[in-house]
Amino acid sequence: MLEKIKQFVGNLSINKPVFPFSAKSIQFCQDLSKILTTDTKLRPYQDLVALGYWLRPSHLKQLQSDFENKEAIHQPRGLAFHITPGNVDTMFAYSWLISLLAGNKNIVRLSSKGGEAQQVLLSTIEKLLNSADFVNIRQNNLLIMYEHNDEISGYLSSICDTRVIWGGDDTIKKIRQFPILATSKDIVFADRFSFALFNSENIINSAELPKLCQLFYRDIYTFGQQACSSPRLLVWYGSNDSNRQAKILFWMEFKKLLGQSSKPLAAAAVNKLVHSQLMAMMGNKLNMKLFPDLYRININEVSSDLWKQHCGEGLLYEAEINHFSELNKFTNTSFQTCTYTGFSREQLKQEVQNGELQHILRFVPVGHALNFESVWDGMDLFSEFSVISTFS
């Protein structure tokens, strides 16, 4: 494996230079998009369809014009080494394709823990890369899967211009043992946790509760609630009365969705039981509502330890607040996404500017928790994958 990688790297310098949003890279993304959105065999893989939709021509055009309208001139950083996660099957592709569009050469290490969708996507990509059209892309991009190996990780770290580390705190710690060049940089994605913020008043008066429940269901259960942006806590905002009332209405409606989807794993149910007993033993006053596929646990605060123990698969902490300032009991610097309903974007912006809702990197309406965006974890990835030249 190392020999193959070294040979690939050796050839990089003789290849023709690449540029941001080159015609070939755009065409590659468009072709991939077309396959992912039209091949009926891929229909069952919702995340592949979502990737295809993200790569649709109009969105690529949008990304390109955003990129080209940046004030400073952005140039590719060179060779990017991506260590991608196994919990979201499509993540390697987002990481890679943004870097590709920004004009970088890439070596992408895929997780051997990836699911079926990752396999399907990988073989689709390989087929495309092997067509004569994309010789140039094939020469400059290598997708590999290897078991944990210090020699390979160390070598790639020592020669890359950008190192991208997905996979959370432990992976970051592990990979940072391997030095990179002084001029190189790390783009890291730490462990992150996300929550939902519901405006109770709004829920009570909502005529679209069933729709809201479906969207929230999608946010929770996609990727087994194990993505960084999957909501694990639901915060109800309002007066005590309206919080109480909204919860009753919402859960009455939401319950209809339970038990209908694919059968919950026994092991997942047991994991949730262990977690809820752990919470109880640690002194959290729990008001548990248990269904095999959903454990609701009322809490007053969350320690950062508990976030790390959260097992996903339909385990939801629940809390009520009267003021935004109370959110500090739950959030910390590891927070990422706030999935909201019943607030306007302007209102949330105002709160952030007022110093409330601290640490939160991303606000999206319910139903969009898992949508990938090129600004992720507080970083504009197109800029991160570029060096900036200035002129005076």
Added chain:
Amino acid sequence: MSKFVIDPFYKLPVYGIAQEEKECLLNDALNQLNNHHYKYCQNYNNLIDSIGFSLTVDTYVEQPYVMARLFKILELKSVVAKEIFKQLNSSGTSSQVVSKIFLNAQAAKVQSKVLAKILLDLFERKQLGKQRLPMLFIEAPDIIKNRNSFSARGAGIQGLSFLGRNHTYALNNDMTLNHKAIDGFIEQFQYEPVLIFGFTFMIWKYFIEVLKKKNKNYSFEQGLLLHSGGWKKLQAIAVDNQEFKHQVKLALGNVSVHNFYGMVEQTGTISIECEAGYLHPPVFSDILIRDPLTLKVKKTGEEGLIQLFSILPESYPGQSLLTEDMGQVIGRDDCVCGRKGQYFKVVGRLAQAENRGCSDTFSE
């Protein structure tokens, strides 16, 4: 306090109480233990209050239970630090996390006493007499080196060793056969009752298979082999209980082989496999089968999670544990072996849920 709970049970026959009466006796004892741990273990107290379990209940089904896995995460104890006499650790082969069980002097004594009572009953049934038997451990002597912190394997050996004499270890510390020790043991005890003990997979891998390869066998005239530790690894190489027994007999002669089921969280109250091949909980313990999804109690013959009761744990809240072992109750009071009470089978471990958290990239 547990002295009070368990005392009347010592006088009872180990397998002579019919299920209905047994449930009444145990339920009473469990209620007392629940209240004891509620008073002395803050974690247990939190659990009961927070989940809304009742401490004093009428039947098994309502007994509060603790997820056994929590002993791997928290240090659960109902004694103050200075009273801790011994700490037991589960041997985590597949995971690095181990259970930690804290015993005070009395709890340790009770465990030994109960284990002895259960095994003496078996010796009697096997007509091995009441004296201490020569013992052969299919283990290396290293296993009991650290006297203050025992692994489950070490604890098993510790617990059993006082029932025997002439303790002999069949393996060297590098897990090769100690021929000298084995030959010496057979020479001395070939014609008397002997007790052989080990862990299922280790017996197979480091003893039976090695003897087979070397074309070597022994012929004990009257032996009893007790083994525990689960069948998972043997199932993987297609060795079942029957084949195991057969090979043991080929290697060791007239040895009756009995599997037993127990966990480090409830050391002492083991369930021994009877002549018909079923596991029997002794009078000090019992099981309940729960559906892993609904947690409802399963009927006889239905598979589910094994909930284990034991009236021994006094220094830690382990009197009612929900394990991640799958099993089924086979029947009650009517096993052909003649033992009373429920009898059961262990089917295996619950398949682990896939954990693909954000932070998994390099944990593989």
